[in-house]
Amino acid sequence: MGKLLIVGTVAFDAIETPFGKTDKILGGAATFIGLAASQFDIDMAIISIVGDDLPEEYLGILAAKNIDLSGIEVIKGGKTFFWSGKYYNDLNTRETLVTELNVLADFDPVVPKNYRDSDVVMLGNLHPSIQLSVISQMEKKPKLIVLDTMNYWMDNTLEELKEVIKKVDIITINDEEARQLTNEHSLVKAASIIQTMGPKFVVIKKGENGALLFHKDNIFFAPALPLKEVFDPTGAGDTFAGGFVGYLAESKNISFNNLKNAVIHGSNLASFSVEKFGTERMKDLEKSEVKSRLRQFKELTQFDIELQ
Amino acid sequence: MGKLLIVGTVAFDAIETPFGKTDKILGGAATFIGLAASQFDIDMAIISIVGDDLPEEYLGILAAKNIDLSGIEVIKGGKTFFWSGKYYNDLNTRETLVTELNVLADFDPVVPKNYRDSDVVMLGNLHPSIQLSVISQMEKKPKLIVLDTMNYWMDNTLEELKEVIKKVDIITINDEEARQLTNEHSLVKAASIIQTMGPKFVVIKKGENGALLFHKDNIFFAPALPLKEVFDPTGAGDTFAGGFVGYLAESKNISFNNLKNAVIHGSNLASFSVEKFGTERMKDLEKSEVKSRLRQFKELTQFDIELQ
Numbered sequence: 001m002g003k004l005l006i007v008g009t010v011a012f013d014a015i016e017t018p019f020g021k022t023d024k025i026l027g028g029a030a031t032f033i034g035l036a037a038s039q040f041d042i043d044m045a046i047i048s049i050v051g052d053d054l055p056e057e058y059l060g061i062l063a064a065k066n067i068d069l070s071g072i073e074v075i076k077g078g079k080t081f082f083w084s085g086k087y088y089n090d091l092n093t094r095e096t097l098v099t100e101l102n103v104l105a106d107f108d109p110v111v112p113k114n115y116r117d118s119d120v121v122m123l124g125n126l127h128p129s130i131q132l133s134v135i136s137q138m139e140k141k142p143k144l145i146v147l148d149t150m151n152y153w154m155d156n157t158l159e160e161l162k163e164v165i166k167k168v169d170i171i172t173i174n175d176e177e178a179r180q181l182t183n184e185h186s187l188v189k190a191a192s193i194i195q196t197m198g199p200k201f202v203v204i205k206k207g208e209n210g211a212l213l214f215h216k217d218n219i220f221f222a223p224a225l226p227l228k229e230v231f232d233p234t235g236a237g238d239t240f241a242g243g244f245v246g247y248l249a250e251s252k253n254i255s256f257n258n259l260k261n262a263v264i265h266g267s268n269l270a271s272f273s274v275e276k277f278g279t280e281r282m283k284d285l286e287k288s289e290v291k292s293r294l295r296q297f298k299e300l301t302q303f304d305i306e307l308q
Numbered sequence: 309m310g311k312l313l314i315v316g317t318v319a320f321d322a323i324e325t326p327f328g329k330t331d332k333i334l335g336g337a338a339t340f341i342g343l344a345a346s347q348f349d350i351d352m353a354i355i356s357i358v359g360d361d362l363p364e365e366y367l368g369i370l371a372a373k374n375i376d377l378s379g380i381e382v383i384k385g386g387k388t389f390f391w392s393g394k395y396y397n398d399l400n401t402r403e404t405l406v407t408e409l410n411v412l413a414d415f416d417p418v419v420p421k422n423y424r425d426s427d428v429v430m431l432g433n434l435h436p437s438i439q440l441s442v443i444s445q446m447e448k449k450p451k452l453i454v455l456d457t458m459n460y461w462m463d464n465t466l467e468e469l470k471e472v473i474k475k476v477d478i479i480t481i482n483d484e485e486a487r488q489l490t491n492e493h494s495l496v497k498a499a500s501i502i503q504t505m506g507p508k509f510v511v512i513k514k515g516e517n518g519a520l521l522f523h524k525d526n527i528f529f530a531p532a533l534p535l536k537e538v539f540d541p542t543g544a545g546d547t548f549a550g551g552f553v554g555y556l557a558e559s560k561n562i563s564f565n566n567l568k569n570a571v572i573h574g575s576n577l578a579s580f581s582v583e584k585f586g587t588e589r590m591k592d593l594e595k596s597e598v599k600s601r602l603r604q605f606k607e608l609t610q611f612d613i614e615l616q
Contacts, residue, residue, distance in 0.1 A: 189536055210518075220611075223531065227496060228494055228496045228497055294613060300529050301528075303572050303609075304569070305572060
């Protein structure tokens with residue numbers, strides 16, 4: 001069974017969309033990555049930090065998915081990382097209302113002994129120095145290190161971020177971030193430049209416009225499933241990443257053809273995540289639902305033009 | 309051999325992009341549709357109107373593709389429709405600088421006798437009353453009538469446009485226009501509503517973000533091919549439509565599965581059109597280039613997740 005190590009936030013989110021509003025609910029990159037990856041037959045751990053204000057039932061949601069939580073440090077009297085955001089009309093525009101780092105400000109990750117030989121390491125969006133620390137603690141070179149990051153780190157800690165980028169096999173990034181990182185508008189050119197910075201594979205996420213996978217001259221595209229309603233986009237990118245790495249940890253095959261499948265699994269799982277607030281849809285998601293929607297993905301994308 | 313009838317503009321375009329600027333060159337919806345459709349083995353005619361200021365060599369470009377031009381009226385002393393536009397930075401924003409209707413203002417289309425039994429009728433973007441007139445002149449009910457239109461007609465001649473929509477089998481429209489026509493943000497819902505207005509099939513074009521095909525509960529998606537450079541987007545939508553109807557006129561099969569192939573052929577041809585100014589890329593496009601890029605489309609979209 002493949003081993004997946006995830007580092008990322010476990011957090012409180014408070015979300016407002018045109019369809020409603022939540023109090024503080026379970027959120028965080030590692031949460032969404034873990035829930036998505038739990039659809040695969042793997043051995044998985046999360047490294048994170050939380051305060052003791054995080055209800056035990058929230059960690060219980062992750063534990064119920066057989067995720068090893070020994071790497072989640074609980075700080076007595078500490079407050080859990082809190083993010084609050086509001087989405088407008090078309091859900092493509094969002095405003096961050098509150099970001100309270102709280103215990104995350106002093107996060108010094110420790111990789112549990114048992115996961116220092118993980119096959120796949122997923123570095124969720126965090127300070128690059130935390131991501132570097134996790135890489136340096138691995139006792140065996142992982143088959144695959146996947147990095148997620150965002151424009152904030154490009155603005156504020158670009159040199160450290162570049163150090164991380166040098167050490168990873170795959171980077172997932174959105175279209176605007178790819179442009180910012182490379183100063184190149186064409187995503188094809190941006191992906192080429194990023195490959196010279198370290199990663200052999202580049203995944204560019206375009207939200208409701210799907211995701212692109214690049215490797216040398218090869219390009220693969222996975223659409224987002226067109227939905228009647230998108231209810232809450234929070235966590236969609238992390239859910240995508242979780243499906244992507246979960247599948248790769250299970251299949252232990254990093255050929256370009258298998259990475260194509262991983263991108264489809266990621267898009268497929270993300271299509272569920274956005275159907276309800278926060279983790280609500282993912283926490284009880286059945287394998288049969290996932291499979292039936294994979295069928296929809298095939299119908300959505302497969303055609304039969306014969307080429308001699 | 310399938311018969312395709314196209315009504316649309318044959319025009320002068322003057323284009324400015326970040327990469328350069330043209331004088332008056334050959335443009336117009338029917339031009340792009342015809343050039344794309346000429347990649348298929350069909351019998352095709354264009355109905356349009358031009359002034360005698362249009363250089364003979366421009367009509368020669370179409371004639372060289374074996375397009376019947378007997379339905380193109382040449383007005384002595386008349387001036388050809390002229391459009392001029394400027395694209396900004398990312399090529400997603402464009403400004404219309406000049407629109408001179410000229411001879412188009414009095415266009416009263418006459419369908420050549422020999423094409424009143426066409427299998428496929430492509431109604432290029434024009435005043436809805438012109439489109440209606442073409443439909444009414446058909447002596448045999450076409451297998452397929454495909455409508456292209458734009459927001460201008462929704463703003464100014466909505467009732468007449470709805471009359472046309474009622475009579476067609478397929479509508480091609482961009483995402484913003486689909487939303488405007490239905491007052492519905494979700495494209496899935498918008499496509500359902502449009503199907504109640506007449507067309508059995510709805511194609512929603514999203515420019516560089518691909519195209520969606522809808523029929524009842526079936527959805528198919530074709531990405532745009534990611535390119536290193538997009539040089540001039542003018543005519544991409546019409547080229548898409550031309551590939552779409554050209555393939556359908558050739559294959560004479562309007563099953564959903566075959567419409568999928570048609571959407572891919574449309575996307576494939578559009579990916580060439582944007583590589584040079586105006587019709588420059590399309591007028592000498594070789595079948596071998598088209599085929600080799602279809603292979604790229606397969607690699608871009610096809611994956612092999614097995615579902616039991």
